[in-house]
Amino acid sequence: MLSDYFKGKRVLVTGHTGFKGSWLCKVLDMFGSEVYGYSLDPPTDPSLYEIIDADSFVHSKYADVRDLPSMEDFFSDVKPEIVIHMAAQPLVRDSYKDPRYTYETNVMGTVNVLECVRSNNSVRSFLNVTTDKVYENREWDYGYREIDPLNGHDPYSNSKSCSDIITSSYRKSFFADGRCAISTARAGNVIGGGDFAFERIVPDCVRAACSGTTIRLRNPSSIRPYQHVLEPLFGYLEIVKCQSEDITMAGSYNIGPEYSDCITTGELATMFCDMWGEGLRWESLEENGPHEATFLKLDNSLLKSKIGCSPKWNIRTAVTKTIEWTRSWTGSRDVVGCMEDQIKEYAGE
Secondary structure (H helix, E strand, O other): OOHHHHHOEEEEEEEOOOHHHHHHHHHHHOOOOOEEEEEOOOOOOOOOHHOOOHOOOOEEEEOOOOOOOHHHHHHHHHHOOOOEOOOOOHHHHHHHHHHHHHHHHHHHHHHHHHHHHHOOOOOOOEEEEEOHHHEEOOOOOOOOOOOOOOOOOOOOHHHEEEHHHHHHHHHHHHHOOOOOEEEEEEEEEEEEOOOOOOOOOOHHHHHHHHHHOOOEEEEOOEEEEEEEEEHHHHHHHHHHHHOOOOOOOHHOOEEEOOOHHHHHHHHHHHHHHHHHHOOEEEEEOOOOOOOOOOOEEEOOHHHHHHOOOOOOOOHHHHHHHHHHHHHHOOOOOOOOHHHHHHHHHHHOO
């Protein structure tokens, strides 16, 4: 079991104060890992990281991934066995506003982490978390495969394409001796309790629901591979485990839902409104914003066949679990307990 593998292991997570990072740290803590985090301060207010008091079980260093000397010191002190790189500037629209910062963080940040992995023999398994948007998007209606060309359109997507390619180069150039397994994971759009980011569909739905206003959607007809946040996180951990036990498993993997769960933003918002109730509704926002992909699906066949990892929760379950956590939070109930129960249920405990 995953929990048996990760128990007692020193795991370093970059970007651990974000939405996905907070969930990942909680999973690792429940598995009995020694969890270390390297990140900037939590990116939102409120933040999931602070709500669950993650600093009580994570050994954190608050610093920038662009700061190589700081990162080198932290790696030297921690001597991690496993490194999961999630730190990034993660928003498409922000990348149009500040492309330089986006490339510095997402490209040179990856180089810095890989340099630290290269100079620390303690690391046995490394995973770089990129995105479904790394592919050259041709607006076709079938899932991208790992062999399809990488060439993201916007600065965010393109910077993550670069990060993915850099990881492949380091794997071939510096880790061919097998001392550390190196992989990348390209995950779809995630939803779940505790995401407070701006310009993301479910956080926008939650804010509208809590304030009694109408949800405003930019691109209601855009198709995305939506999945609950635990889907990619458990996929990451399965890859880390498998490649550490058999280095031939190292490579690049898509982590996405089944095609039937790749729905439009409008369909997702309608599902959220129906489940939330209270007259919540959405409307289309007309704007001439920057380019964003219209059709985006992932083929998850390789992850299934090599790692043996398949989606567990469909999109309706994902929305249900998101609303369950949100109502716990808005009702001042035990959000940590809710989070732990969802992790145990997903893990089959």
